[in-house]
Amino acid sequence: MTRIILVRHGKSTYNQERRIQGRLDKSILTEAGRSAALQVGDTLSSIAFDAAYTSPLQRAKETAEIILSRLTNPPQLEPTDNLMEIDLPLWEGMLRQDAIDKFPEAYQQWQRQPDKFSMKLASADGDIEHFPVLAIFANARHFWQELLSRHQHGTILVVGHNGINRALIATASEITPDYYQSIQQSNCGISVINFGTSPVTNDELGQPKKKVAVQLESLNLTSHTGEIFPKPRDGHRGPRLLLVRHGETDWNKAGKFQGQIDVPLNDNGREQSRRAAEFLKDVKLDFAISSSMLRPKETAEIILKYHGGLQLELRDELREISHGLWEGKFESEIEESYPGLLEEWKTSPETVQMPEGENLQHVWTRAIASWREIVNSVSGTGIVVAHDAINKAILCHLFNLEPEHFWKFKQGNGAVSVIDYPHGPDGLPVLQAMNVTTHLSGGVFDQTAAGAL
Numbered sequence: 001m002t003r004i005i006l007v008r009h010g011k012s013t014y015n016q017e018r019r020i021q022g023r024l025d026k027s028i029l030t031e032a033g034r035s036a037a038l039q040v041g042d043t044l045s046s047i048a049f050d051a052a053y054t055s056p057l058q059r060a061k062e063t064a065e066i067i068l069s070r071l072t073n074p075p076q077l078e079p080t081d082n083l084m085e086i087d088l089p090l091w092e093g094m095l096r097q098d099a100i101d102k103f104p105e106a107y108q109q110w111q112r113q114p115d116k117f118s119m120k121l122a123s124a125d126g127d128i129e130h131f132p133v134l135a136i137f138a139n140a141r142h143f144w145q146e147l148l149s150r151h152q153h154g155t156i157l158v159v160g161h162n163g164i165n166r167a168l169i170a171t172a173s174e175i176t177p178d179y180y181q182s183i184q185q186s187n188c189g190i191s192v193i194n195f196g197t198s199p200v201t202n203d204e205l206g207q208p209k210k211k212v213a214v215q216l217e218s219l220n221l222t223s224h225t226g227e228i229f230p231k232p233r234d235g236h237r238g239p240r241l242l243l244v245r246h247g248e249t250d251w252n253k254a255g256k257f258q259g260q261i262d263v264p265l266n267d268n269g270r271e272q273s274r275r276a277a278e279f280l281k282d283v284k285l286d287f288a289i290s291s292s293m294l295r296p297k298e299t300a301e302i303i304l305k306y307h308g309g310l311q312l313e314l315r316d317e318l319r320e321i322s323h324g325l326w327e328g329k330f331e332s333e334i335e336e337s338y339p340g341l342l343e344e345w346k347t348s349p350e351t352v353q354m355p356e357g358e359n360l361q362h363v364w365t366r367a368i369a370s371w372r373e374i375v376n377s378v379s380g381t382g383i384v385v386a387h388d389a390i391n392k393a394i395l396c397h398l399f400n401l402e403p404e405h406f407w408k409f410k411q412g413n414g415a416v417s418v419i420d421y422p423h424g425p426d427g428l429p430v431l432q433a434m435n436v437t438t439h440l441s442g443g444v445f446d447q448t449a450a451g452a453l
Contacts, residue, residue, distance in 0.1 A: 324357020
């Protein structure tokens with residue numbers, strides 16, 4: 001496995017002045033930006049890195065150098081142009097508000113249809129149509145191709161910018177450019193991406209083939225900077241939903257498939273829920289919703305002990321996937337009874353019909369319908385507590401990803417993800433942070449149970 005620790009640079013002078021930076025290299029880190037970079041370095045100090053890459057722009061390069069200065073045995077830092085920030089030549093250096101005022105239609109398209117947004121650039125051969133988001137996605141793909149050809153395993157530090165980091169996360173996860181604005185990257189936010197390989201069916205010549213298996217382990221962790229979650233974007237007017245996975249059960253720990261068998265939390269699961277409650281205690285909650293099953297319901301009730309008087313709404317549609325005849329069984333027992341089906345579930349989950357249970361399309365249909373009802377009926381900030389498969393379906397839905405992408409998003413026991421609807425329920429959502437487990441482990445890696453659903 002190749003594990004990527006992806007970091008956005010610290011706060012810069014242009015960030016502070018609310019100027020558009022792009023590839024202009026006049027902006028430097030502020031004192032707060034340097035301090036946050038030190039915090040990142042301290043947070044990552046126990047990790048042994050095999051390589052480190054950075055954008056050559058000084059705000060990113062200095063952030064990377066500060067992070068490496070806190071490591072015991074830092075690797076050599078390698079700048080690469082493929083990590084340069086998104087190229088916005090007609091706007092670079094402008095105050096953001098001036099760009100909004102001077103180019104209102106273009107700016108609106110940049111926000112709502114980033115894949116179609118373009119700038120006309122003059123050249124000796126006439127005007128050229130430049131598509132900034134499509135170009136940065138191409139750069140991201142080139143970076144991944146080069147990195148993965150050089151590193152078949154190990155842990156790699158990558159320090160970039162808001163735009164390129166979004167494109168790196170999107171291209172790794174097969175998220176299309178129209179969702180560019182739906183991924184948040186805060187100054188000195190940390191994301192973790194895992195690359196591995198998984199066996200697939202034979203190719204047209206009958207030869208076994210492999211594909212890259214990508215898992216977004218976490219997105220935009222910010223608690224090391226003193227901010228438990230990223231702040232909503234300017235002009236935010238829709239709901240904020242904190243999507244929580246229930247705490248651990250004995251069956252999670254043992255690796256036994258539970259599905260819709262109503263297994264309660266174990267003692268560690270209750271402790272995880274208490275830590276989630278402590279993590280969220282200063283967040284004003286306006287609503288609370290849970291799957292009707294015992295393990296998410298108890299998780300939600302523990303969280304709500306700091307939020308007296310809030311009624312918990314239970315929804316059957318948010319129940320875990322029905323594994324049918326797999327429920328109550330270990331992997332070895334499933335393989336014995338259904339040879340090859342478990343491997344298919346791990347590599348091509350969209351093709352699997354659980355014996356006397358559900359398939360992922362069933363889960364997508366009911367989970368997404370319920371999620372849409374919730375988004376349209378709530379206001380303010382609240383929790384939605386559910387299960388691994390349900391949460392993954394919801395996260396895929398944010399980016400219009402189908403069941404074949406089921407394994408893209410990790411969901412740890414007691415983890416919290418933050419989803420905003422800045423333009424209201426009918427607008428595109430923003431995934432502000434995902435699979436936050438820092439309140440459980442204190443580190444950037446998800447160390448919760450990796451057991452069955």
